[in-house]
Amino acid sequence: MEETKKISAAVIRRLPRYYRYLGELNESGVQRISSKELSAKMKVTASQIRQDLNNFGGFGQQGYGYNVKYLYDEIAKILGIDRPHNMIIIGAGNLGQAIVNYEDFEKRGFVIKGVFDNNPEMEGKTIRGIPVMMMDAVSDFIKRNEIEIVALTIPKKAAKEVGKLVADAGIKAIWNFAHTDLNLPDEVIVENVHLSESLMRLSYTIANEGR
Amino acid sequence: MEETKKISAAVIRRLPRYYRYLGELNESGVQRISSKELSAKMKVTASQIRQDLNNFGGFGQQGYGYNVKYLYDEIAKILGIDRPHNMIIIGAGNLGQAIVNYEDFEKRGFVIKGVFDNNPEMEGKTIRGIPVMMMDAVSDFIKRNEIEIVALTIPKKAAKEVGKLVADAGIKAIWNFAHTDLNLPDEVIVENVHLSESLMRLSYTIANEGR
DNA sequence: TAGATTGTTAATCGATTAACAATC
DNA sequence: TAGATTGTTAATCGATTAACAATC
Structure with a gap:
């Protein structure tokens, strides 16, 4: 309801794909990933990943990257699939x-x-x-x-x-x-x-x- | 093969929708339409329609607009659906x-x-x-x-x-x-x-x- | 601490819209 | 011819990429 800034359709289009990749990483037991590593896998720029995610909050940690499971769950919330x-x-x-x-x-x-x-x-x-x-x-x-x-x-x-x-x-x-x-x-x-x-x-x- | 300028993905995404609307207009017996009329139907700007089409050629006529059947057939060619x-x-x-x-x-x-x-x-x-x-x-x-x-x-x-x-x-x-x-x-x-x-x-x- | 990597600002690139001269 | 509407250039807007200071 607060509704600060409007998220662009381009970002929303990409979110489910991030979610899919993070789900697969999580399944494979990967616990952390940097925007750079993810960008190589997904064939998008690391910059875009960071920009996209930062529309919704700071989910990463400097010097560490992103916790896969945490980010996966956060994106589920953003997508509204944390409830039936x-x-x-x-x-x-x-x-x-x-x-x-x-x-x-x-x-x-x-x-x-x-x-x-x-x-x-x-x-x-x-x-x-x-x-x-x-x-x-x-x-x-x-x-x-x-x-x-x-x-x-x-x-x-x-x-x-x-x-x-x-x-x-x-x-x-x-x-x-x-x-x-x-x-x-x-x-x-x-x-x-x-x-x-x-x-x-x-x-x-x-x-x-x-x- | 000549390949002059690269057509953007955004334009290609819209082409089939133009094709669908023109097909329906043609079916209803409409023979000509201006970018302005079409823009009202499709809820896009007339400017965008003209820009998009002009990536592929000048299909309209000043003062008249576009011939529906002609444009429909031309878009079919662009989309490559003029052959099986x-x-x-x-x-x-x-x-x-x-x-x-x-x-x-x-x-x-x-x-x-x-x-x-x-x-x-x-x-x-x-x-x-x-x-x-x-x-x-x-x-x-x-x-x-x-x-x-x-x-x-x-x-x-x-x-x-x-x-x-x-x-x-x-x-x-x-x-x-x-x-x-x-x-x-x-x-x-x-x-x-x-x-x-x-x-x-x-x-x-x-x-x-x-x- | 030193190294790594984020979050974020600035620069660039591209797409959309506006404007209008050309012309049917 | 006068009016309408395109084709196209210019202006604006937005999205992507690059850069880097902040910081873990």
Whole structure:
């Protein structure tokens, strides 16, 4: 709530990657690391690492470097993954099922409480033990189960409408896999995963390689 | 091959979004649009649109704006999606199947020629008519079928090794869904889709909202 | 203590926005 | 022609890198 300075999107984009590397170092039993060593591993400058981290506090120690486990835990706090987040999936197609079945999200505290679809044949089924429900139940479910996040894995055509529906139901954030922008009020957080755009960037690089 | 000036990653990141909006305008029968109108729709500045496009050429006309269909086609060329790209999927799990079943990629010219896995039970099966083959056949298949792109939808543990395998087989680009960096030679293009990092960024925004 | 490495300020580099002459 | 809007240069803003004093 204090909100001193605004953290740039570029920094936020890098944070999960730091977190991943620190997690791996921690797993391997590494206890300390300097920005220089980490920079070599991650192929970024040591200066950038120090600048990025110092947006959030002084986590290191002169002459020593950073304690891996400590920094790892601090970044978890910054990322807000030091506590669970309730999530539902809307769209029980292949992609929705892939997300449900990918257990690592749950390990990170993203708890999938339900899956929703509008195909009556799916009703009553479960995916990895999680019940599939019909769309008419979604608003109620969000309110009663303190759902913070909706993963939208439905076709583009329906996405704007369903986005509005869950926004009205009080969802905090939408993880949007539909190939469209949702155009919701500013207080609804939207994180887009546009796979087709990613594939086009790849194609661009192929077409224009030679760097 | 002429390679005049280097296009920044920021511009490339925006190109597919322009392409998407222009496609939609074209579908709706809109024939011309000014940078100002487009900027209002896309919520970017008109200046940025003009600057971005002028990296690749003068596609507009003073006093008129841009011809939607023409610009759409030109961006397709820039993105290299004016010709087909052969692709294989390695990893026939939920995510791999989701990509195979998502027909829009094929519409854009990304032709999936095969799916590979190391689970013997999958051998001989097909997904949307595309055969699932075993990993020992992958190198040969790449060479014989002019495969340009590999989508890697396998667990992190195996990803580096398989990445090296397909790089050695002469693949141009890897669309990497594994939660790891591949560390391949520079000539191999890697486009990462790290879903867990996307979800953490979303979580960050929840934890630090109030902008 | 001497050496190492952070935290932070300053310098550089690059990207975005503004402005406007060119021109359709 | 007059009005509109691009293409492009200049100004601003922000992000990255370099440098180094502080300090463990």
